[in-house]
Amino acid sequence: MSEAHSRISSILLTVGQVALLSLIWMAAQYVSVHYLPQLPGGVLGMLALLTLFASGKVSPTWFERGAGWLLAELLLFFIPAVIAIVNFGALFADAGARIVLVIVLSTALVMLSTAFAVEWTGRLIRLHRRRMRLAALEV
Structure with a gap:
């Protein structure tokens, strides 16, 4: 039980x-x-x-x-994209390389900007905590 x-x-x-x-x-x-x-x-x-x-x-x-x-469960959000690829195969055959290039570059940019944002936020949090500890010591 x-x-x-x-x-x-x-x-x-x-x-x-x-x-x-x-x-x-x-x-x-x-x-x-x-x-x-x-x-x-x-x-x-x-x-x-x-x-x-x-x-x-x-x-x-x-x-x-x-x-x-x-x-x-994030994969569920990508199912419509897979269906689009199946339905528009001719489009991907014609412009597939350009589409892949755009996807790769945009993904890299999103990952880089996310990494910088996380790093920057982490530094701000550490700085805030350090200031809070220093303020507590001064009291």
Whole structure:
């Protein structure tokens, strides 16, 4: 019975984390649509989460299972792309090399910009924590 209880609580924890991440995204999407149409809801949601993480009010481990599940199921989001390749085979035969080049370059740019953003955010968080420790020592 304990193993079943553990399994159920693990599933509920994952579902709760996915629901919370979805609520954050929906709130950010609402703000994007109604107040900041120049910024996508996903970007605003990411900024909101980063702000919560940097402030120390929310720990990234609170979302670990839910985020892990979403990443594991990410392949489902690529199924429409595979279907498009099958349906538009002639287009890919004609312009396939250019399309692949654009995909590779854009993927590299996204990965580089994400790496720089993560590094920059990590440095800001470390600097903030260092300042907080120094402020605590001065008191």
